[in-house]
Amino acid sequence: MTDFSDAFQAALGLIVTLDSDLAEIVALSLGVSLTAVTIATVIGMPVGAMVALFRFPGRHGLSVFLNALMGLPPVVVGLIVYLMLSRMGPFGVFGLLFTPTAMIIAQVLLVTPIIAALTRQVVEDLWREYREQLMSLGASKMRAIPTLLWDGRFSLVTVVLAGFGRASAEVGAVMIVGGNIDHATRVMTTAIALEVSKGNLALALGLGILLIALSATIGAVAYIIKERAERRMSGGMLGG
Amino acid sequence: MNNASNVLPLVLDNVWYRTLDGMPLIKEITTTLKAGGKAVIIGPNGAGKSLFLRLCHGLIEPSEGNIKWQLASGAAAHQAMVFQRPVMLRRTVRANVDYALHLQKIAPPTRSQIINDVLEKTGLSRLADTQARLLSFGEQQRLALARAWALKPQVLFMDEPTASLDPSAAYLIEQLIETITAQGTKIIMTTHDLGQARRMADEVLFLHRGRLLEHAPAEQFFSAPKNDLAQAFIKGELLWWRRGEGSDDAKRHDPKHAR
Structure with a gap:
């Protein structure tokens, strides 16, 4: 217990004094995860909406596939991206391996299926309500997609948060494709893994506390914004 | 009203609609709406009243038969529909109407004029910047009507537009329908309310179990309906649907009326 409380105190010290190494790691973590989630949102939401609206051979299979990909093992994704980006791989010439870009690519592959699958569900529910009205007004299915994404925006905030949660908590893929290089590709999760293996529990715990705090803050801020907007839409009639 | 070219008459020729498992819900309807x-x-x-409207409006395709507008192509742009339960987009009253006009590629300055005009006519001007979902049911139905009206359709389909409204809200909707009709728009609407049908109809289509049993001018239909089921229906006879029961002599074996 003494070790734990010492580690906890040391961790708080690192946070309070804004340790420069810690700040660098936090900044890179946020940069990689937010970029990956943004890209995954831009790709995943239209894909999810299209699967919800269009009928084509293999649609059901694609829905099942997307749902299955939600549980994609990060280590396997990391390995595939590693093979693609390594010198001998098809994209080796770009020299992306062990860079933040490689980490973003891996996280995009992990998060896009989550956003696409959850978006499909949200849009499908809304389409059930809107379909006849939008068709009557002359909206094609393609034209209906931005309408449905906009009108489903409050539910989709939660979808994006789920994607961010996956990206920020992920360690396996970024470890493999980023290499956990100090001052280059070290992010919070890989740093925690390293510091624990070195026995430096203070820094590991400090990073852990910060990771939880950041995730919780981003989630809470998004939730508050969503609630306020929803409350405005419903004239403050939302109860609890 | 958009008079660029007249989409009517609408001709239905032996129209059937079946469910996926083959059960007929609309049967051999042949008629013309002028x-x-x-x-x-x-x-x-x-x-089959609502299905009939959806078939005419093109929301569903007939399983057999043809539905033809006089205007061979682009007829959809001259139609609008108001549903029994108004579907409000999650945006303001003004934005709901604007969305419909935007889809028709109407320029923003013109859109603004049309929106102000229809909101004033439907008594919704003061609510223009209110979220549509905050409106009362009656106001939402008026907004749905305003949104359809803004498109200046030649044909306006309405599926029981006053079904869930109190008498005062229903009266407002009926007044608006009269105004829209006076501007030359053809109204094709369903109703459960015989009183409303008597007040509003110029022509009546009587449907029973997916079949069109009578299509006649309103005056003729309400004074002397030719079909015996229609006679029972407008008399409000509760057992009118049990035609065929009783003695063998009284039974009707007309296969046209079989399910």
């Missing part, structure tokens, strides 16, 4: 006035579709629950 321009002008209000055509009111009446009939009991399950008669």
Whole structure:
């Protein structure tokens, strides 16, 4: 217990004094995860909406596939991206391996299926309500997609948060494709893994506390914004 | 009203609609709906009134038969529909109407004029910047009507537009329908309310179990309906649907009326 409380105190010290190494790691973590989630949102939401609206051979299979990909093992994704980006791989010439870009690519592959699958569900529910009205007004299915994404925006905030949660908590893929290089590709999760293996529990715990705090803050801020907007839409009639 | 070219008459030729498992819900409907006035579709629950509207409006395709507008192409742009339960987009009253006009590629300055005009006519001007979902049911139905009206359709389909409204809200909707009709728009609407049908109809289509049993001018239909089921229906006879029961002599074996 003494070790734990010492580690906890040391961790708080690192946070309070804004340790420069810690700040660098936090900044890179946020940069990689937010970029990956943004890209995954831009790709995943239209894909999810299209699967919800269009009928084509293999649609059901694609829905099942997307749902299955939600549980994609990060280590396997990391390995595939590693093979693609390594010198001998098809994209080796770009020299992306062990860079933040490689980490973003891996996280995009992990998060896009989550956003696409959850978006499909949200849009499908809304389409059930809107379909006849939008068709009557002359909206094609393609034209209906931005309408449905906009009108489903409050539910989709939660979808994006789920994607961010996956990206920020992920360690396996970024470890493999980023290499956990100090001052280059070290992010919070890989740093925690390293510091624990070195026995430096203070820094590991400090990073852990910060990771939880950041995730919780981003989630809470998004939730508050969503609630306020929803409350405005419903004239403050939302109860609890 | 958009008079660029007249989309009516609408001709239905032996139209059938079946469910995926083959059960017919609309059966061999052949009729013609001409321009002008209000055509009111009446009939009991399950008669196929709403399906009939959706087939005419093109929301669903007939399983057999043809539905032809005089205007061979682009007829959809001259139609609008108001549903029994108004579907409000999650945006303001003004934005709901604007969305419909935007889809028709109408320029923003013109859109603004049209929006102000229809909101004033429907008594919704003061609510223009209110979220549409905050409106009362009656106001939402008026907004749905305003949104359809803004498109200046030649044909306006309405599926029981006053079904869930109190008498005062229903009266407002009826007044608006009269105004829209006076501007030359053909109204094709369903109703459960025989009183409303008597007040509003210029022509009546009586549907029963997916079949069109009578299509006649309103005056003729209400004074002397030719079909015996229609006679029972407008008399409000509760057992009118049990035709065929009783003695063998009284039974009707007309296969046309079989399910």
